[in-house]
Amino acid sequence: MKEKIKLENLTMIYPRSDKGVFDIDIKIQQGQIFGFMGPSGSGKTTLIRIILGFIKQQKGNVWVNDLEVWNNNDQINQTIGFISGEPIIPNEGTGLDYLLFYAKLREIKDLTKMHQLIEYFELDAKSLIKKMSKGMKQKVAIIACLMADFDLYILDEPTAGLDPVMQAKFIETIVEMRNQGKTIVLCSHIMDEVEQLCDQVLILKHGRIMYNNTMANIKKENLTIQKIFWDIYNVKGFNETIKNQN
Numbered sequence: 001m002k003e004k005i006k007l008e009n010l011t012m013i014y015p016r017s018d019k020g021v022f023d024i025d026i027k028i029q030q031g032q033i034f035g036f037m038g039p040s041g042s043g044k045t046t047l048i049r050i051i052l053g054f055i056k057q058q059k060g061n062v063w064v065n066d067l068e069v070w071n072n073n074d075q076i077n078q079t080i081g082f083i084s085g086e087p088i089i090p091n092e093g094t095g096l097d098y099l100l101f102y103a104k105l106r107e108i109k110d111l112t113k114m115h116q117l118i119e120y121f122e123l124d125a126k127s128l129i130k131k132m133s134k135g136m137k138q139k140v141a142i143i144a145c146l147m148a149d150f151d152l153y154i155l156d157e158p159t160a161g162l163d164p165v166m167q168a169k170f171i172e173t174i175v176e177m178r179n180q181g182k183t184i185v186l187c188s189h190i191m192d193e194v195e196q197l198c199d200q201v202l203i204l205k206h207g208r209i210m211y212n213n214t215m216a217n218i219k220k221e222n223l224t225i226q227k228i229f230w231d232i233y234n235v236k237g238f239n240e241t242i243k244n245q246n
């Protein structure tokens, strides 16, 4: 199987701070949905920023599609679909204006997929972005990302702000993308979402990898993401409470 992303012995510490990510080794294979988990501040977004070439590590190496990231970040950025949990779209014009602008930027000529996605996610594309709710803006960001045909997608809490119906639709879309052989990195706080979707799961704590295993192995060992997560975070009694409820 082809490696899409490889991080090797990687450390990145933010300037004038002791925070960052430390001694990271990860291999993400083509066609995998790879989950990054960990509470706020554990280092998920930092890893994503490094993979996207936004920030540079002090130690170790990062490759995407066999290209070293920092020296090729323009080229790599063209090949990755990225959704951030905080939709970064300007407050100007309508949703459709933004999508058409984005299509032009990405040189997408056939807009069939864009219109299909607008319909599927039930976006009122003629609404002004400045009047949109967070969930509506998130839909615009999702449609912009998914209408271009990437091989690799990095999704940082993509369902944040979506209602349950849209969350389910988004999950269905991700599964379909995996079935087409696409690779997806999914950052999520939602344990059910990770358990349902991911082929492999990584759990971070204070910028370090505490757990990295395939869902197949997790199931074989009769474990659940919840159990592993609460054990790592030492939330005493939580697993007992769940056991008693069952």
Ligand SMILES: Nc1ncnc2c1ncn2[C@@H]1O[C@H](COP(=O)(O)OP(=O)(O)OP(=O)(O)O)[C@@H](O)[C@H]1O
Pocket (backbone or CB within 6 Å): 014, 015, 017, 019, 020, 038, 039, 040, 041, 042, 043, 044, 045, 046, 047
């Ligand atoms: N620009 C920065 N300068 C200094 N420290 C930073 C900076 N950005 C993030 N950090 C720190 O690095 C650590 C990892 O943050 P990061 O944003 O990667 O966490 P996260 O797991 O993505 O959290 P969340 O789930 O809230 O998005 C945190 O302690 C954070 O405060």
